[in-house]
Amino acid sequence: MLPCARRGRKTDKMAEQPEKADIIVGIPSYNNADTIGHVVRAVDAGLTKYFPGKKAVIVNSDGGSSDGTPEAVRSATVDHDTFLISHPAYPVNRISMPYNGIPGKGSAFRAIFQKAVDMQAEACCVVDSDLRSITPEWIELLLTPVAKKGFDFVAPFYSRHKFDGTITNSIVYPMTRALYGKRIRQPIGGEFAFSGALAEFYLKQDVWNTQVARFGIDIWMTTEAVANSFKVCQTFLGAKIHDPKDPASSLSDMLVQVVTTLFDLTEKHSGAWMGVKGSADVPTFGFRYHVGLEPVKVNVEKMLDVFRIGVKELSGIWTDVLGPGDFKEVESISAVPGASFRFPSGLWTRVIYDYATAYYRKKMSSEHLIKSLVPLYLGRTASFVMEVEDKDHDGAEAEIEKLCLEFEDKKSYLINNWR
């Protein structure tokens, strides 16, 4: 009789930890008791349904939750009878453990990488604990390219509201694509799959006391995989719906964590990106479709207000970073009123490249430098929102594509300033 069947098929899941596992699914968490049960059930069902012959472990890497998140992981039950015809060969084990180090998503991932290496896992994936739209199919879509097709890294590809993911759309995606020549649409998506070899590579890197330990982990994983020639692909997961982010995580903190990591990696891998020209698609798995999404409220006036205050009050810093010519252009667009305001793609591209160069040349404290980018970013975001307000999803994507091409065209500007 199989172990699962012996337990009456309603899996009780904090069984003894196995020494080895074929697949590991990591779930970082911090006070996610309300949502993590659903995530664990979806993962358990996905592993049981799509990888029945594999030894799989769900690893919850918790940041010291006080709301009973680890208990929610243990108590989440799955009735396999409702979706399985035959019983799986192995039960899905669950481990809930606290992580050490700087509190943040990156430190939680590090503990998961360690577990993957210790258990000699072939394929691993990580999913957020606040997901509401995760289904068992996500596990198949994420893990199949690694477990069955020989890929080392799988990035997620979601259907998102045209106004969402603005740091991704205006900075991270265009810059990563222009630098490394790979069109990974959601380089900081949150859900990833990776091979055991890549987990071992990640674990060996000495980055765990930097911004990588926090929100910088996503762009770091993607860039390291691409820059070190691991086999990468992306997989379409549908819509990503999750709990609203912690209001305490402010925009400038997120921007600092993500952009600092992006610029650190740009410096580290300058040898890898200098010679890359243009960009190419990466293999994409999953059935692509567009879903209707909740409307998003955007306060354009407030964004423009901060941008204009920045032009007036941060003129010294911006002139130093952008140069007098580009600062004058920024100053002139700030005078354009309301709905006619536009932040041109060409200027925005030069702004980001100038900031990357200023970061590389250590013109000032890195935190101050990136935080001084916030008003410019808000100006660009306000411009994008007004530009695509009347356009559909594809129209918004076309605008992002134009920006990406601008980043690729102006790459020589970055290279010339860098040298």
Place this chain on the structure above:
Amino acid sequence: MENFFELLWQPFRDFWAGLVGFIPNFLAMLIIIAAGFFVAWVVKAVLSKAFSALSFDAWCDRAGLTAMARKANVWSKPSDIMLKVVYWFLAVVFAMIGLTALRLQAIDSLTMQFFTYLPRAFSALLILIIGYVITGFVSRAVLIAAVNAGYRYAKLLAEAVRMLLIVLILAMALEQLQVAPGIVVAAFSIIFGGIVISLAIAFGAGGIEAARKVIEKSSEEKKESDRDIEHL
């Protein structure tokens, strides 16, 4: 009569004896001072080579020290400034040591005072340098944070913070130098306390309406931000 001539000659003899006794001391002083300049010159030459090998100027550029010097209207290269400081510090120290060779009580006590004051002067200089760096850093952090929070008078706020810190640092440096310490502490307490009380009165009494608006605006923004776009 002999006694009279003796009385006349005695001062000259004493002067001569004093002069004969003083000349070696004077020569010793000149030699020590000259040796001081020579040692200072050698140290300067060695340091110059070391700075050049270590790319000291480039390091200062990266660390923002050059920009800091420019703001203070100092346009020499950081390595030149350091070399001059070291050179003249050694020269002055040797000069003070040389002066003690004269074995004059007044100069001895002056030299003693100089050497006992040196650590205080050094500490005060250190307070000023570190204070200058911290002041610049903090006021820039305030400026950027205030702009990102949407405050219109961010520069004014940052300048106010800078002024407060400068007052604090100057008071600390003067206190370290023991320049009228009682007056310095009293003046600092009056100025700093006065500013804080003025702000409290302005915001607490005169600006009740303004304070209410700020608090209401921030709570409204918090409610709105729950439905705002996701940046990541």
